[in-house]
Amino acid sequence: MSGPSSTTPDVPASAHPHGGSRPRVVGERETEILRAAVDVLRDVGYDRLTFDAVAAAARASKATLYRRWPNKRELVVDAVGLLVGCPAERDPNTGSLRGDLIGQACADGGLDDAVVSETWAALLPVIHRDPELATELHARFIAPKTDAARVVLRNAQQRGELGPDADLETLLSILPALSIHEAMLSGKRPGPERITQLVDTVVLPACAATLSRSDRAAARPGR
Structure with missing residues (x-):
């Protein structure tokens, strides 16, 4: 060679x-x-x-x-x-929860990145068998992305798009969980159109459900 x-x-x-x-x-x-x-x-x-x-x-x-x-x-x-130490970890700061969720998921290194999706799919079967690998991946990549998603939700909360008592940890897990689940079942990554559909039909309604009637009346449009 x-x-x-x-x-x-x-x-x-x-x-x-x-x-x-x-x-x-x-x-x-x-x-x-x-x-x-x-x-x-x-x-x-x-x-x-x-x-x-x-x-x-x-x-x-x-x-x-x-x-x-x-x-x-x-x-x-x-x-x-x-692959993943890239813009998907940043706050898109579009001014709306919908825009931020889609912008973050569809950035390089995000949920709709084909190479990233295939790479994580190759790692998932072994993570539970290798605690050291799981710990390292979580500390270096999963935790920073989770932190970035949490920033998006907190910004939305300050704008009135989420209720003050919303369970942010559950809400921030919805889109990754759905995307990874679909990718594992179908063998295909969710593209931008599917990401947008999941945001519109699942994530945003779940977020809206955290608002009281008075919260909804006071909230600025998020779309």
């Missing part, structure tokens, strides 16, 4: 301010390897993912991977980070 073909080669650690005795994988080369790991994960699943397969897909040596990632779990977590 030929060595890496990237224009960003593996760089000796001594060339970096952190020092150390092991070469580091940096920049574009790291991204290429992580993208290859995502492709392998989507193709064969977590259990069958190996460093040999990722190295072959990335046209890198297995030793290069081990120098950067000591085990499969850390490689996969970093690969997932390449």
